[in-house]
Amino acid sequence: MLAGNLAEFPFPSLVGALMNAGRTGRLRITPLFLEAEVYLQGGQVVHAAVRTGGRSLEGEEALDLLVGLKRAPFAFEPEVLPPHATLLGGLAVPARLAQAQSAWEGLALPPDWGYALRLPREGKEVELGAESLGVLTQVEGKRIAEVLVAPGVLRLARVLHTLLQMGALEAVPKVDLPPTELLVLPIYGAGSGVAYVDEGLYGEWARAIRHAFRLKLLDKEVGIEVRPRPQIPGRLGLLEEDLRRLRLRRGDRVRVVPEV
Amino acid sequence: MDILALNEHLNRVVYGFPAKLVYLLVGIYLVVFQIRWFHAPLRMMRVTFSETFGALRERAYAFGGQITPYQATMVALSATLGTGHLLGMLSAVLLGGPGAVFWMWMGYFFGTGTKFAEATLAVHFRRRFADGSVSGGPMYYLSRGLPRLRFLGHLFAFFAAIAAFGIGNLSQAGAVGGALAPLGAPPALVGLFLALLVGVVLGGGIVWVARFAQVVVPLKLLLFLVAVGPLLILYGGQIPQALALVFQAAFTPEAALGGAAGYSLFAALNAGLGRGIFANEAGLGSAAIAHAQAQVDHPVRQGFWGVAEMLVSFLVTSLTALAFLASGLWRQGGGAAEAAQALFQSHPLGGVVLALTVAVFALGTMVSWGFYGEEAAAFLLGEGVRWPYRLAFATLAFVGPLGGLEAFLAISDTLNGLMALPNLLGLVLLGGVVGRLVYGFFRGEPWIPPR
Numbered sequence: 001m002l003a004g005n006l007a008e009f010p011f012p013s014l015v016g017a018l019m020n021a022g023r024t025g026r027l028r029i030t031p032l033f034l035e036a037e038v039y040l041q042g043g044q045v046v047h048a049a050v051r052t053g054g055r056s057l058e059g060e061e062a063l064d065l066l067v068g069l070k071r072a073p074f075a076f077e078p079e080v081l082p083p084h085a086t087l088l089g090g091l092a093v094p095a096r097l098a099q100a101q102s103a104w105e106g107l108a109l110p111p112d113w114g115y116a117l118r119l120p121r122e123g124k125e126v127e128l129g130a131e132s133l134g135v136l137t138q139v140e141g142k143r144i145a146e147v148l149v150a151p152g153v154l155r156l157a158r159v160l161h162t163l164l165q166m167g168a169l170e171a172v173p174k175v176d177l178p179p180t181e182l183l184v185l186p187i188y189g190a191g192s193g194v195a196y197v198d199e200g201l202y203g204e205w206a207r208a209i210r211h212a213f214r215l216k217l218l219d220k221e222v223g224i225e226v227r228p229r230p231q232i233p234g235r236l237g238l239l240e241e242d243l244r245r246l247r248l249r250r251g252d253r254v255r256v257v258p259e260v
Numbered sequence: 261m262d263i264l265a266l267n268e269h270l271n272r273v274v275y276g277f278p279a280k281l282v283y284l285l286v287g288i289y290l291v292v293f294q295i296r297w298f299h300a301p302l303r304m305m306r307v308t309f310s311e312t313f314g315a316l317r318e319r320a321y322a323f324g325g326q327i328t329p330y331q332a333t334m335v336a337l338s339a340t341l342g343t344g345h346l347l348g349m350l351s352a353v354l355l356g357g358p359g360a361v362f363w364m365w366m367g368y369f370f371g372t373g374t375k376f377a378e379a380t381l382a383v384h385f386r387r388r389f390a391d392g393s394v395s396g397g398p399m400y401y402l403s404r405g406l407p408r409l410r411f412l413g414h415l416f417a418f419f420a421a422i423a424a425f426g427i428g429n430l431s432q433a434g435a436v437g438g439a440l441a442p443l444g445a446p447p448a449l450v451g452l453f454l455a456l457l458v459g460v461v462l463g464g465g466i467v468w469v470a471r472f473a474q475v476v477v478p479l480k481l482l483l484f485l486v487a488v489g490p491l492l493i494l495y496g497g498q499i500p501q502a503l504a505l506v507f508q509a510a511f512t513p514e515a516a517l518g519g520a521a522g523y524s525l526f527a528a529l530n531a532g533l534g535r536g537i538f539a540n541e542a543g544l545g546s547a548a549i550a551h552a553q554a555q556v557d558h559p560v561r562q563g564f565w566g567v568a569e570m571l572v573s574f575l576v577t578s579l580t581a582l583a584f585l586a587s588g589l590w591r592q593g594g595g596a597a598e599a600a601q602a603l604f605q606s607h608p609l610g611g612v613v614l615a616l617t618v619a620v621f622a623l624g625t626m627v628s629w630g631f632y633g634e635e636a637a638a639f640l641l642g643e644g645v646r647w648p649y650r651l652a653f654a655t656l657a658f659v660g661p662l663g664g665l666e667a668f669l670a671i672s673d674t675l676n677g678l679m680a681l682p683n684l685l686g687l688v689l690l691g692g693v694v695g696r697l698v699y700g701f702f703r704g705e706p707w708i709p710p711r
Contacts, residue, residue: 183318183321186310186311188307188701188702188703189702189703189704189705190703190704229557229706230557230706230707231323231555231556231558231706231707232323232557233323234321235557239704249310249314250310250311250314250315251314251315251317251318
């Protein structure tokens with residue numbers, strides 16, 4: 001079984017190689033938050049489908065989307081037959097792939113389509129067209145993959161690219177970590193606006209998020225910069241100034257959660 | 261010169277007035293120049309309370325590791341709050357007059373710096389083992405902090421390991437036996453009970469010692485309040501005069517008390533400083549062995565618990581002294597035991613409460629000192645010595661109430677005093693480390709343990 005990652009073997013080259021080898025079977029591509037299948041029969045691409053949540057795309061639109069995937073594990077299972085045909089095969093497929101590839105080349109979307117889209121925290125004034133505005137109103141809180149699995153993939157990708165470039169939208173990892181209960185520990189020193197957690201807990205969060213993050217104090221509804229500190233398991237280190245500001249004192253229990 | 265005569269001479273040196281001045285000077289050096297208490301006294305007081313009494317509600321939460329900072333302090337307090345806080349305090353007032361109380365407070369104030377430095381250094385230089393357990397105390401901070409004077413650590417451990425058998429065991433077991441004898445408890449039975457209790461608790465290691473201390477220290481304080489509370493109420497009207505007398509007699513005892521009383525400034529200083537130094541063990545280095553066990557993110561945090569230990573000790577000695585002074589019985593002179601009997605005659609529960617308080621005070625001291633001695637012996641001779649040491653300690657606990665072994669007791673008393681020699685020298689030489697740690701702590705810097 002042929003397996004690998006699109007980061008090393010881009011989708012158009014992979015499909016081209018399978019077509020040239022005259023293979024029959026199913027190419028499964030499984031990035032997080034997406035499920036994609038491409039069926040070949042005797043070297044001809046006869047069916048492509050992409051699904052995420054309740055939405056799906058088939059045929060050429062699915063191929064357009066898959067060309068934009070920069071990294072995702074794939075596996076080719078030989079001799080698996082398609083449920084039905086959505087593509088005509090022949091030269092139309094390589095041509096479509098080439099066209100989609102050139103369209104994606106000009107776009108800079110985050111490589112991880114699991115990232116969620118949101119309006120920026122510090123907004124600035126931007127001028128948007130009707131199309132961009134229409135998209136903007138529908139994407140808040142959704143993952144990039146969810147937005148793109150819709151008719152008009154390349155158009156949507158172009159609009160998203162524009163919105164991200166203009167700063168009208170930002171893409172951040174969707175953090176779904178449970179709140180942690182910590183005891184407040186005073187840290188003596190000048191400054192404010194920084195919280196400290198044990199380096200073990202910080203590392204755990206950093207590995208899960210893989211992006212810069214802040215800390216949200218759930219009971220106070222306050223976000224604060226967070227840094228690792230050795231030997232304070234179960235504690236939330238807060239500078240004296242912040243203790244006063246947040247009306248907290250030593251030993252208070254606070255629920256915190258990292259936020260991007 | 262035979263060994264007992266030599267011991268007597270040494271004993272006079274280590275507990276003499278010049279030695280007390282050395283304790284005081286070391287405390288002043290640490291408080292003023294290294295901890296720099298007077299740099300921001302109000303802030304230091306606020307932080308001390310926040311880090312100790314303010315952290316009581318999180319007493320069950322460690323920073324990982326075996327025992328919490330609170331528990332480590334309980335182990336130290338269990339040793340510190342001994343019979344010296346009761347009978348020793350009465351003795352100091354009888355010897356030095358009311359002015360001795362003022363000088364005792366001075367000893368406490370500067371001794372606080374010494375205790376702070378001991379606890380801080382004990383955590384900073386402690387050794388962590390692969391199983392997560394730790395060992396520390398003066399033997400570690402002397403040998404790791406002063407590599408060229410490593411022998412000081414070994415010297416301290418030698419003195420502590422042997423002194424623990426005498427001052428920390430035989431004396432205490434004798435005090436328990438003596439206190440319970442009037443209540444009809446046979447000394448052999450008391451000895452057997454003590455041997456079993458000490459053996460079992462020490463056998464469980466620091467975790468059991470800490471659990472025991474966590475129960476026995478509040479019990480000590482409760483008994484103390486039951487013992488001294490009614491006396492303070494009974495003599496409440498005389499307390500303001502007693503307090504005034506403390507200050508008047510501190511500098512001019514002859515004028516305050518009348519020449520006939522026979523109290524001099526030197527007697528007040530000598531007796532007061534002695535209590536202010538030896539009752540709380542600041543400078544001896546013993547409590548540092550317990551503080552080293554605490555799991556904290558920064559050694560200075562444990563240093564503040566050392567201050568809290570001193571505060572509790574200060575309150576117990578001061579309230580005892582005030583009750584005694586207010587009663588007026590100190591004017592009758594005599595020994596501490598007779599004075600205590602006379603004082604507690606007016607207590608609603610009579611001498612029983614005194615007997616129980618003395619017994620529990622001595623019992624707690626005994627267990628903590630067993631741990632101190634064991635740690636010192638393990639430092640000198642390795643981990644294999646722990647069980648033999650525990651068995652020997654339990655055996656002597658049995659012997660204590662039966663009496664005898666006076667010569668050994670006298671020598672161990674001297675060795676107890678000698679523990680201060682390497683410790684105080686080390687505290688002066690490592691004062692800079694304490695200063696840097698305090699400076700870093702108040703700049704919010706994390707602690708980096710020495711390699």
